[in-house]
Amino acid sequence: MNQTKKIKIIISIIAISFIQGLQFSISPVLGQIKEHYPQVSVSMIQMLVTTPALFSVVVALASGLLVTKISKKKLLLFACFIAGITGFIPFLSDSFPLLFLSRTCYGIALGLACTLNTAVVAEFFKGDERISVMGIQAASIGAGMVIITTLAGMLGVFGFKASYFIHVIAFFCFAAIALSLPDTGRISTSGGEAVRLNGNVLKISLLGMVVFIFLITYATNISMHLEGKMAGDPTVAGLLTGVFSGAQIVMGLILGNVVKKTGTYTLPAAMLLFCTGGVLLILFPGNIGMLMVGGALCGFSQGMFVPRAMCEVSDAVAPAAAAMAAACFTSFVCFGQTISPFVLNAVAKLVFQTVTTGHVYLIAVTGMVVAASAVIISKSM
Template identity: 80%
Template sequence: MNKSNKIRIIISIIAISFIQGLQFSISPVLGQIRESYPGVSVSMVQMLITAPALCSMVVALASGVLVMKTSKKKLLLFAGFVAGITGFIPFLSDSFSLLFFSRACYGIALGLACTLNTAVVAEFFQGDERVSVMGIQSASIGAGMVFITTLGGVLGAIDFRAAYFLHIIGFLSLAVIAFCLPDTGKTGSPGGKGVRLNGKVLRISLLGMVVFLFLITYTTNISMHLEGKIAGDSTVAGLLTGTFSGAQIVMGLILGSVVKITGKYTLPAAMMLFSAGGILLILYPENIAMLMAGGALCGFSQGMFVPRAMCEVSDAVAPAAAAMAAACFTCFMCFGQTISPFVLNTVSGLIFQTVTTGHVYLIAVSAMAVAAAVVFIWKSIWESEKTTEMKGA
């Protein structure tokens, strides 16, 4: 494949990533949405960010089978259309239920984009080049989030409903995919072989669920975490979410170099970055500079964890099963996001007898640190034993 074709495919990957970034289009205005619908619980408002993940779980699993029925390109074109149209559904009526419905439907686009973006990378790139392009994918998701959340915060200063217009990005992505992504047809699997998953895919997928149970708390809580003079400021909330995304961009661009340093410990290192960032959020809820530093560390964490985990699951299976492996990881990751508000708010209530963003961050930071230690030990002992066995064989 020549350089020109590779560039066009990478541009397509960036367009798909922007569809994924729309999950956080209303993150900066969650506080305003909560005020506009006072009868709705905090957890339900936060679910506007995580509800798409619930729907995308089903779609992600289905996409692993759908790629054997139709082409990735056609599925991604449909994802772009759905991402675009769901941004305009809430304008039909001033109803939280309709808003929630539109966000859930957006999950169809999210599930297809998350799964097939990885499958596209796995199809066209191999080895170290795959790691680098996966980093570009992560960086472009971050770039989309920076643009979307920052502009969402600005639009939210006018009216929170103005943030819905950002879903025009779905239609723009559709046009880019139509022009740049080759249509390679449906995925072949001779004799039904090559679509089998394995234990490693399941282990990493379970880890993804645990990590995103905690990592998503940055986005779902940050706009309501602000105190002092910056309390309730959607522009500041957009800036902080943009900082998170900007850090993800930087990490995505340097991921290849970072992985060479961290090696098999990339995943636990990424998890510890979140814990470090979360500590700053807890200690300095009124200080914009420290909040930005905390957001940057959390962004580095996601920018490191997701592409590396996606690489590991796609490398663990045959090429024909890459979409299914990515679907499995996406499903578990989305499940963790979906249940996060209810689980952590409930745990906060049980431990502290009250639910505050500070308490939620404390629980997430502590649990993530423990999980990182477990993964570090697993990588040190279990994988080392496996390597020794393979050398002995």
């Protein structure tokens, strides 16, 4: 494959990653939405970020089989269209149920993008080059989140509904994929053998679910965690979400070298980065500098964990089953994101009798330490 074709494919991967980044388009204005809909519970407000993951579980699993019927390029173009349209549905009525429905439907785009982004990388890149491109993928997701959340936070100054306009990015992604991604047709299979998964895929997927129950708390809580003069400021919340995303960019660009240093312990190392960042969030809710450091560490964690885990699941199966393996991992991760607000808020209520963002972060950090320790022990045996 020549260099020009590689560059075009990478452009397509970046465009797909921006579709994934739209999951967090509403994160900087969650505080404003809560004020606008005071009758709605905090958990339901937080689910505006995580509810796309719920529907994407089904879509991701389906996409593993859909690629044997429809080409990845056509499925991705459909995902871009859905991501764009669902961003403007809430303008039809000032209704929380309609907003919630639009975010749920965006899950179709999220499920397709998460699964097929990895499948595209697995199809066109091998070996160390695959790890490097997976890093670029993670970096582009981070870049998408930086641009999307920062602009959404700035638009939020004019009211939370203004942030919906950020979904116009999806139509630019549509054009980029249409022009840059080769259409290799549907995946051909030889009986059922080609799409068979294995125990390693299941183990990594289960770990991904556990990790994202804790990791997603950064995005779902940060806008409501601010204290002092920053409280309720969507611009600051957007900045902090942007720092998180920016850290993913940096980690994605250096991922190949990081993996060489951490080896088989890359995943638990990523998990412990979140723990360190989470401690800073707990201790300094009114200090913008420390919050930015904490957000960066959490971003490094996600930028390190996801692409490495995706590489492991795609390497664990035959090439034709890479999309299904990615779908399995994506489904478990999305399920973890979906249940996170309910699980952690319930645990916080049980342990502390009240639910605050500080309590949620403390539970998330504690749970992640336990999970990372278990992974380290299992790899040492």
